[in-house]
Amino acid sequence: MDFQDYVSVDCVIFGYDFERLKVLLLERVMLDQATHKVIFSDKILPGSHVLNNEPIEAAAKRVLVEFTGIEDIPLHQFKTFGDLDRLSRQERDILWLKNIHQDPSQRVLTVGFYSLVDANKYKLSVTKQQTHPEMFKRNPAWYDIETIPEEMAYDHKQILYEALSYLREGVKYNPLVFELLPEKFTLGLLQKIYETILNTTFDKRNFRRKLLKMPFIVPLEEKQQKVAHKPAQLYRFDWKLYQQVKRNNHDIML
């Protein structure tokens, strides 16, 4: 047994489809070898063991491409999970691991990464060659954060909810939201994204007043086009200015 037997990565990819907040999950399927009937199926985060000569973040990027087709997105390491029994709490996890000749009682440390992307932007697909014909992962798909599937592999539901906490803190203090917005956006769209992610509602006037105080949210000399309602003002996010402001900002915001 070597390094890669003990260390894995798992990715919690949040997607916003301009309606709801989603999370990207795979289906884990185990078939009966003889009848090919489904013994069980549940949901699993895109994840994998870290190869011996592979940096950890490279492993996370590889896994994402192999199991979802998503490339070139920022990945934020948020927490490492190492409960002694994280792989052996559920009967079907034990069954699965025994069938791929892994000891379910052997601890594997997993490093969690999260990201927030535009859910409409990617064509999802699995390209990874899977070696056990009756056991495989398939169908990467977006699941509503409000209706997370009940049955998930290992401690993945816990990892997912912890990632959600980090995401919610993250969007409050870091410009994650602007990574997924179109270059030109309205304050209405910005408010809707924040409300969806934080699962709250903001007073429109307070929200606008607060956001417009931020010098890096810059009005454009342009309005929306081809809309039925009164066209709204467009804005852009000035990344360079944001970095400058942040560098000198020691505001305490308990």
Added chain:
Amino acid sequence: MDFQDYVSVDCVIFGYDFERLKVLLLERVMLDQATHKVIFSDKILPGSHVLNNEPIEAAAKRVLVEFTGIEDIPLHQFKTFGDLDRLSRQERDILWLKNIHQDPSQRVLTVGFYSLVDANKYKLSVTKQQTHPEMFKRNPAWYDIETIPEEMAYDHKQILYEALSYLREGVKYNPLVFELLPEKFTLGLLQKIYETILNTTFDKRNFRRKLLKMPFIVPLEEKQQKVAHKPAQLYRFDWKLYQQVKRNNHDIML
């Protein structure tokens, strides 16, 4: 080789002594077996391999007690480090590891924890039995953050500086500072702590106005006693109220 050969924890303990920000380091010493002269000595974070049946946070707590004598402090997991060559970049690390029969080219993943404590509160001591008489860790001591020793083991200087970034973000958004303050404190002391940790200065009036807007910083019907200058108002931090306020707070603070 098993789990514990591949996974370790390292603790970055920041201490405030009511003057400066410090960090807790050990001295790593290697002696010549025959002459007992020092071959090298440098500084190292309190850290250790995670035992097979040991939860990760328990490992961090154990290491702290064994190498520093510090018990019962909150530890914040902040990042996991896994560079392929993190143990083999320096000649003296290679020498050290070979002498304890470890392969310097074998990657070890280390989970980093940080904490912020009152540096005057603890009596520091090493109680851990060390098995190589000519190679040992000793003298846990506080080092000024402004003058971190040049020579540190492995990637520990990188881990330390990353922890410092997390600490500085942490004190801005979380009440870490109030964990080390005396129960009753003046706003002057609070300002001094923030200034020291964030390495900045605040305008006294703005700082007070900002902090006094926070409902969980509660004035007491009490003033300082036995001071030469005009006694200042004392305050306490209301943890329960803080939790309540935070639960309902979705302020965006980019």
